[in-house]
Amino acid sequence: MQKSTKSLLALALIVLVVFSADTVLLFQSKPAVDTDTLFQVAAFNTFSMGNFTGVMTYSELGKHGDFGIGTFDGLNGEMIALNGVFYQIPSDGVPREVNASMTTPYATVTYFHVDQTFTVSNLNYTQLKTRIDDALTSQGVIYAIKVTGTFGYAQTRSPAKQTQPYPLLADALKTQSIFNLNSVSATAAGFWFPSNMNGVDYAGYHLHLITDDHSAGGHMLDCIIQNATVEIEHINNYRLILP
Numbered sequence: 113m114q115k116s117t118k119s120l121l122a123l124a125l126i127v128l129v130v131f132s133a134d135t136v137l138l139f140q141s142k143p144a145v146d147t148d149t150l151f152q153v154a155a156f157n158t159f160s161m162g163n164f165t166g167v168m169t170y171s172e173l174g175k176h177g178d179f180g181i182g183t184f185d186g187l188n189g190e191m192i193a194l195n196g197v198f199y200q201i202p203s204d205g206v207p208r209e210v211n212a213s214m215t216t217p218y219a220t221v222t223y224f225h226v227d228q229t230f231t232v233s234n235l236n237y238t239q240l241k242t243r244i245d246d247a248l249t250s251q252g253v254i255y256a257i258k259v260t261g262t263f264g265y266a267q268t269r270s271p272a273k274q275t276q277p278y279p280l281l282a283d284a285l286k287t288q289s290i291f292n293l294n295s296v297s298a299t300a301a302g303f304w305f306p307s308n309m310n311g312v313d314y315a316g317y318h319l320h321l322i323t324d325d326h327s328a329g330g331h332m333l334d335c336i337i338q339n340a341t342v343e344i345e346h347i348n349n350y351r352l353i354l355p
């Protein structure tokens with residue numbers, strides 16, 4: 113083979129490789145959204161030590177899920193996200209839509225896809241947890257949980273905005289507002305974390321609630337469900353942001 117032919121072949125090969133690389137890049141130019149991952153801002157134990165300064169904007173957080181729970185800079189209320197809409201429930205108890213520039217020191221979100229559904233009726237919170245326990249097929253994965261229906265009673269809470277130097281979470285919650293809601297249509301959303309992840313997140317059930325009319329909500333402390341649909345998603349992937 114002549115030298116010039118070899119050079120041409122080499123050039124063609126380079127062009128092919130570059131073109132292939134470009135083609136791949138073209139297809140990857142929109143970042144692939146991983147829809148089966150729990151995305152978490154900060155380890156729970158780190159947050160609960162009083163690290164309440166917001167470290168990620170809600171516009172950024174919203175790229176990683178349409179469903180979840182969390183809080184705000186300075187522990188300024190409870191967050192619940194449903195169908196891509198993020199709500200803040202401050203200590204006055206009145207939900208409002210989150211502004212994209214607001215920040216979070218701690219949040220867990222995912223793209224919610226139902227794997228299991230069942231209905232429940234006439235259960236208190238303890239009985240609801242037992243009923244969901246029975247449906248969880250593994251003790252080693254994370255579950256996203258959504259409970260939609262009529263609540264004869266729901267008790268929720270929201271912490272007051274804290275000022276620096278920040279107290280421990282346990283101390284900040286001593287001044288939390290408590291809300292007793294009667295006969296509400298509402299959705300509770302959140303997660304179940306396995307005990308072997310305790311500290312990385314909150315082991316067991318952690319649900320936030322918002323009423324259908326968006327007039328009340330908060331971190332769910334107790335409830336009596338009349339009728340509800342429970343939807344569960346199994347999550348095998350986990351991404352933790354260490355601020």
Ligand SMILES: [Zn+2]
Binds near residue numbers: 181
């Ligand atoms: Zn909570």
